[in-house]
Amino acid sequence: MKLKSKLTSLFFVTLAIFSIGKGILHADELTVALAAEPTSMDPHYQNLTINNSMATQVYDALVLQDVNQNLIPGLAVSWKPVDENTWEFKLRKGVAFHNGAKFSAEDVIATMERAANVPNSPSSFATFIKGKTFEVIDDFTLQVSTEKTNPFIPNDMSRISIIDSAFVNATTEDFNTGIAAQGTGPFVLGKWLPGDQIKLVRNNDYWGPVVDWNNVNVRPISDGTTRIAALIAGDVDFIERVPSSDLPLVEKRSGLRVFKSVSNRMLYLTLHMTEEPTRPYVTDNDGNAIASPFMDVRVRKAVSLLINREAISEKVMDGLSFPAGQFSPKGYIGYNSDLKADPYDLEKAKELLAEAGFADGFKLTMHGPAGRYTNDTRILEAIAQMLSRAGIETSVETMPASVFFKRFARGGIDETPEFTVAMSGYANGSGEPSHPLRIFIHTKQKERGYGPGNRNGYSNAEVDKLIEDGRASMDIKAGEDAFLLATEIAMKEYALVPIHHEIATWAAQDEIAYEHGALDSTFIHNIRNKK
Amino acid sequence: MFLFIIRRMVQSLFVLFIMSLIVFTLINLVGDPVDMLVNPESLPEEIERVRKDFGLDQPVHIQYGKFLAGALSGDLGNSFIFGRPALTLMIERLPATLELATSALIIALTFGLPLGIYAGLYPNSIRTRIIMGSSILGISIPTFWLGLMLIIVFSVLLGWLPVSGRGDTAIFLGIESSIFSLDGLRHLILPATSLAFFKLAMVIRLARSGTVEIMSLDFIKFARARGLNSIRIICAHLLPNILIPIITVLAIEFGTLIAFATVTETIFAWPGLGKLLIDAIINLDRPVIVAYLLFVVTLFLILNLIVDILYATLDPRVRYKAEI
Numbered sequence: 001m002k003l004k005s006k007l008t009s010l011f012f013v014t015l016a017i018f019s020i021g022k023g024i025l026h027a028d029e030l031t032v033a034l035a036a037e038p039t040s041m042d043p044h045y046q047n048l049t050i051n052n053s054m055a056t057q058v059y060d061a062l063v064l065q066d067v068n069q070n071l072i073p074g075l076a077v078s079w080k081p082v083d084e085n086t087w088e089f090k091l092r093k094g095v096a097f098h099n100g101a102k103f104s105a106e107d108v109i110a111t112m113e114r115a116a117n118v119p120n121s122p123s124s125f126a127t128f129i130k131g132k133t134f135e136v137i138d139d140f141t142l143q144v145s146t147e148k149t150n151p152f153i154p155n156d157m158s159r160i161s162i163i164d165s166a167f168v169n170a171t172t173e174d175f176n177t178g179i180a181a182q183g184t185g186p187f188v189l190g191k192w193l194p195g196d197q198i199k200l201v202r203n204n205d206y207w208g209p210v211v212d213w214n215n216v217n218v219r220p221i222s223d224g225t226t227r228i229a230a231l232i233a234g235d236v237d238f239i240e241r242v243p244s245s246d247l248p249l250v251e252k253r254s255g256l257r258v259f260k261s262v263s264n265r266m267l268y269l270t271l272h273m274t275e276e277p278t279r280p281y282v283t284d285n286d287g288n289a290i291a292s293p294f295m296d297v298r299v300r301k302a303v304s305l306l307i308n309r310e311a312i313s314e315k316v317m318d319g320l321s322f323p324a325g326q327f328s329p330k331g332y333i334g335y336n337s338d339l340k341a342d343p344y345d346l347e348k349a350k351e352l353l354a355e356a357g358f359a360d361g362f363k364l365t366m367h368g369p370a371g372r373y374t375n376d377t378r379i380l381e382a383i384a385q386m387l388s389r390a391g392i393e394t395s396v397e398t399m400p401a402s403v404f405f406k407r408f409a410r411g412g413i414d415e416t417p418e419f420t421v422a423m424s425g426y427a428n429g430s431g432e433p434s435h436p437l438r439i440f441i442h443t444k445q446k447e448r449g450y451g452p453g454n455r456n457g458y459s460n461a462e463v464d465k466l467i468e469d470g471r472a473s474m475d476i477k478a479g480e481d482a483f484l485l486a487t488e489i490a491m492k493e494y495a496l497v498p499i500h501h502e503i504a505t506w507a508a509q510d511e512i513a514y515e516h517g518a519l520d521s522t523f524i525h526n527i528r529n530k531k
Numbered sequence: 532m533f534l535f536i537i538r539r540m541v542q543s544l545f546v547l548f549i550m551s552l553i554v555f556t557l558i559n560l561v562g563d564p565v566d567m568l569v570n571p572e573s574l575p576e577e578i579e580r581v582r583k584d585f586g587l588d589q590p591v592h593i594q595y596g597k598f599l600a601g602a603l604s605g606d607l608g609n610s611f612i613f614g615r616p617a618l619t620l621m622i623e624r625l626p627a628t629l630e631l632a633t634s635a636l637i638i639a640l641t642f643g644l645p646l647g648i649y650a651g652l653y654p655n656s657i658r659t660r661i662i663m664g665s666s667i668l669g670i671s672i673p674t675f676w677l678g679l680m681l682i683i684v685f686s687v688l689l690g691w692l693p694v695s696g697r698g699d700t701a702i703f704l705g706i707e708s709s710i711f712s713l714d715g716l717r718h719l720i721l722p723a724t725s726l727a728f729f730k731l732a733m734v735i736r737l738a739r740s741g742t743v744e745i746m747s748l749d750f751i752k753f754a755r756a757r758g759l760n761s762i763r764i765i766c767a768h769l770l771p772n773i774l775i776p777i778i779t780v781l782a783i784e785f786g787t788l789i790a791f792a793t794v795t796e797t798i799f800a801w802p803g804l805g806k807l808l809i810d811a812i813i814n815l816d817r818p819v820i821v822a823y824l825l826f827v828v829t830l831f832l833i834l835n836l837i838v839d840i841l842y843a844t845l846d847p848r849v850r851y852k853a854e855i
Contacts, residue, residue, distance in 0.1 A: 039612050046612075047570040120584065120614035122568035127577055172614055195624065195802025196697050221695055221800040225679055230694040233687045371813075402562035402815040409566060430572060439571065449574050 361391025647738020
């Protein structure tokens with residue numbers, strides 16, 4: 001891959017000298033190239049990032065999310081808790097589906113019934129619907145109640161695209177062909193040709209700001225170089241995920257512009273810390289099995305201090321990463337302004353290791369997926385070198401994601417997590433601040449849905465209580481404070497070692513503006529025509 | 532001949548069965564699709580539901596039994612990712628790949644045969660050196676690089692042809708293909724050329740060595756002595772004889788073009804089979820991987836059969852042997 005990108009960059013240099021920007025061909029037509037394609041046009045088929053971002057173009061949810069996942073009114077104009085266990089949503093009046101049917105509370109009920117039960121769904125939306133009772137008060141008032149207090153019902157409601165009740169029994173195929181794909185969103189689905197293009201048409205009757213384009217063609221182009229070439233040639237007007245090696249050229253080129261933002265996609269190391277007599281993949285310098293050195297918080301801190309995040313950003317990521325000290329980037333929900341990324345400090349790390357009794361270091365094998373995250377293997381190799389400087393002789397083993405995630409979750413004895421140190425990534429898709437805490441930080445309690453991603457045995461009763469209390473209080477502000485505190489405690493104990501936030505990139509013809517935030521997916525209705 | 536075909540078909544079925552057993556068992560050893568499919572934020576019962584719905588909670592031999600029962604009635608299972616029959620997905624993608632592979636093959640033969648024969652007839656001419664020199668280039672250039680260069684020269688710099696995608700399709704004689712529309716043809720030229728380049732070089736080399744060998748044989752000398760003109764010698768005597776090795780090689784190459792044009796399809800964002808396979812492998816879409824590999828095996832079995840039949844038609848010696 002590296003050789004390939006170098007070869008192609010060379011030609012783009014030549015290219016930059018000889019050619020000129022082409023500009024948009026038609027003022028109200030837009031062609032967008034995305035790196036991936038939805039698996040279906042059924043908004044309830046699979047809870048998958050690309051499917052969800054495409055669904056927001058054709059459908060609306062009761063509650064929408066802005067580019068930083070703050071909740072904003074959608075098909076509901078307002079919502080408030082009416083008692084400890086109930087939320088009331090006031091629905092928007094005068095909204096019509098693309099087929100002309102009028103929107104009312106009945107459509108919400110039908111949607112919830114369908115979305116929780118789509119046959120053959122590889123990852124259903126039932127998670128957001130199960131355990132909730134929906135009650136129609138009148139045509140434009142709806143109450144949602146749960147058995148236990150749940151402050152995140154508006155967040156859950158922001159995940160479900162509302163469909164016309166006439167299609168409550170429609171199949172996924174009906175949505176793919178477009179018959180049932182009648183949303184209320186800013187675009188009408190024209191046609192889907194799998195693997196080739198998605199045709200979107202402007203919804204002139206949209207209740208919100210009407211989009212700038214009559215027609216939008218969305219094309220999946222998975223190869224980064226081809227996406228850039230298509231942009232330069234003027235075949236497409238807007239692309240996502242600019243390959244980092246080509247970025248400087250696109251930035252310099254007249255007629256094109258680049259959009260960048262620090263995304264909420266974070267890479268982290270997880271260091272196993274349960275008390276077992278020995279752990280695999282870690283030995284003393286003579287090769288004898290030892291218990292996990294990471295039970296000691298000083299060793300975990302040393303690892304974090306040894307990671308030179310600036311160097312990784314500069315040398316490995318071509319500038320497209322930002323050092324991370326917590327789950328959220330600045331400006332995004334759940335960000336704690338007191339937490340900063342650890343600076344590189346070899347001396348301090350060596351001291352900490354000596355204090356913990358590892359002055360001479362130990363031997364370690366780190367694991368990670370290959371090809372799942374940008375430059376994942378090279379990041380791990382860089383970290384291995386950095387750890388080796390303090391005497392932790394580290395080797396790296398990477399594997400395809402499909403193999404990695406199984407072993408990561410339950411490849412060890414009795415289906416326990418196999419690796420002692422592993423790298424993985426996370427992006428909060430839900431827009432609620434307790435999401436990463438519930439998944440990664442809380443003590444693993446499978447039945448209660450806590451800690452499904454807690455693979456290193458981190459457990460702190462105080463943190464658990466903060467998370468649970470925050471999730472069980474209708475006082476949203478108090479909850480957020482609890483989550484900030486929980487984040488701070490957990491990060492200072494290195495429940496995980498954050499590495500960096502990826503920087504998301506888009507590029508477009510000069511006439512185009514794009515509103516972007518911490519999400520790395522592309523939202524076509526945010527692409528604007530400056531003319 | 533008839534008996535020969537029947538025997539080959541029985542063999543083929545056996546090969547298919549063994550292949551399905553191997554593929555199915557091996558693919559079940561790799562990872563767990565649930566980790567790739569279910570969003571990590573889902574509740575634990577969601578993971579269990581998917582495992583159960585997709586039959587992954589059953590032991591492998593039971594899963595295989597179910598697969599086999601389905602396969603015998605023409606159902607190779609539903610894609611985990613798309614929730615649609617794996618066979619339907621492949622049939623939808625097949626036309627795009629077929630038109631790409633066929634065009635590449637036609638380009639390779641149209642240019643490769645005359646150039647190769649010329650090089651064989653005039654081994655010492657300066658033109659031959661140029662032809663043979665370029666054919667070495669054709670064999671050694673990596674496909675992805677060639678594809679990118681074609682894009683950069685013809686789409687970006689000259690702006691003559693589109694960078695990627697399939698373009699409009701049109702229906703002719705009941706077949707929907709991009710070959711029948713001008714826009715479709717424009718989209719087809721670059722990927723087809725890029726795919727054809729390697730095959731073109733190969734056809735040149737095969738045609739040349741065949742020509743050199745055949746031209747020195749007695750029957751060509753006799754034909755010359757009989758005073759036949761060179762065009763007739765080439766068309767009636769030389770061509771059928773050099774075609775046999777070319778057909779053998781190209782038939783197999785045609786199979787690889789269809790089955791593994793993945794790189795070219797990825798670079799040109801061509802909505803063909805290759806893309807389907809790559810996505811299936813990355814996301815561990817087991818039914819699609821199994822169905823795809825079985826399709827490939829069937830494809831090669833059929834191509835081999837066709838080659839054998841063509842042999843018999845082109846070379847009487849093979850035909851006589853088969854009849855004895």
